[in-house]
Amino acid sequence: MGRIIAVANQKGGVGKTTTAINLSACLAELGQRVLVIDADPQGNTTSGLGYEKNDLEHTLYDLMLGQCSVYDCTIENDFVDNLDIWPSNINLSGAEIELLDVPEKEYILKNEVAKIRGSYDFIIIDCPPSLNMLTVNAMTTADTVLVPIQCEYYALEGLTQLMHTVNLVKERLNEKLEIEGVVFTMYDARTNLSLEVVENVKENLDQNIYKTIIPRNVRLAEAPSYGVPITIYDPRSAGAENYRMLAEEVLNRGDD
Numbered sequence: 001m002g003r004i005i006a007v008a009n010q011k012g013g014v015g016k017t018t019t020a021i022n023l024s025a026c027l028a029e030l031g032q033r034v035l036v037i038d039a040d041p042q043g044n045t046t047s048g049l050g051y052e053k054n055d056l057e058h059t060l061y062d063l064m065l066g067q068c069s070v071y072d073c074t075i076e077n078d079f080v081d082n083l084d085i086w087p088s089n090i091n092l093s094g095a096e097i098e099l100l101d102v103p104e105k106e107y108i109l110k111n112e113v114a115k116i117r118g119s120y121d122f123i124i125i126d127c128p129p130s131l132n133m134l135t136v137n138a139m140t141t142a143d144t145v146l147v148p149i150q151c152e153y154y155a156l157e158g159l160t161q162l163m164h165t166v167n168l169v170k171e172r173l174n175e176k177l178e179i180e181g182v183v184f185t186m187y188d189a190r191t192n193l194s195l196e197v198v199e200n201v202k203e204n205l206d207q208n209i210y211k212t213i214i215p216r217n218v219r220l221a222e223a224p225s226y227g228v229p230i231t232i233y234d235p236r237s238a239g240a241e242n243y244r245m246l247a248e249e250v251l252n253r254g255d256d
């Protein structure tokens with residue numbers, strides 16, 4: 001049975017989407033069958049993997065509203081073998097209100113994923129920067145939550161709230177849910193601040209922390225504008241190497 005990982009942190013711009021795209025691509029490169037689900041109405045995973053957000057025939061929104069099937073919604077990536085996506089665009093922002101009266105609305109995504117779960121080794125869900133119904137759906141669907149933490153001064157801010165939400169979901173909606181781990185992103189080796197943040201989080205956060213630290217790397221920021229993951233855009237860059245190492249760590253964790 002495939003592993004389902006929600007990439008979540010309600011703080012904006014910490015590297016959720018960059019991690020969802022590149023971890024997915026690196027797992028696929030390792031021969032894993034991967035589905036990445038764009039659960040963010042910003043649609044950055046969708047555009048970052050080369051899809052024109054506003055030209056999509058079927059999106060996660062249609063799927064969640066019961067207006068298309070999982071097969072309609074799935075697109076195979078042109079550049080990376082073994083990588084599929086359920087894309088999203090701004091329409092998804094309406095889902096929260098439109099699904100307000102639907103019974104069991106916290107399980108809509110889970111019920112759709114259950115139909116295809118056996119076809120994948122990994123399902124990676126990119127969450128929006130809030131703790132809303134979409135994030136709750138992602139956490140209800142997931143086995144684990146992977147939390148990117150940006151190496152900056154306010155890194156720990158909001159983490160208590162995030163952990164609280166994970167615990168609430170675990171108590172009420174998904175008793176299997178665990179924290180996959182924390183991954184540091186945008187580490188800048190030239191500043192003391194990055195190092196201080198890493199040490200501070202390690203001291204204060206009682207969670208699994210990945211050994212791999214993602215450096216600040218301009219190639220990672222450029223890749224989405226070409227619609228490809230870092231493994232295609234610049235396979236020898238530091239960003240590609242480090243996301244490969246993260247993928248190996250994530251893969252090996254499953255064997256523990």
Ligand SMILES: Nc1ncnc2c1ncn2[C@@H]1O[C@H](COP(=O)(O)OP(=O)(O)OP(=O)(O)O)[C@@H](O)[C@H]1O
Pocket residue numbers: 011012013014015016017018019040042044127128129185186187214215216217218220221222224
């Ligand atoms: N390691 C990195 N090195 C350089 N730039 C990065 C790195 N990781 C992310 N970025 C850039 O930082 C910005 C925010 O990253 P990203 O979109 O992945 O964050 P996010 O958490 O998904 O944001 P949001 O909360 O809006 O969804 C983007 O412009 C991205 O290209």
Ligand SMILES: [Mg+2]
Pocket residue numbers: 016017018040042044126127
């Ligand atoms: Mg994002």
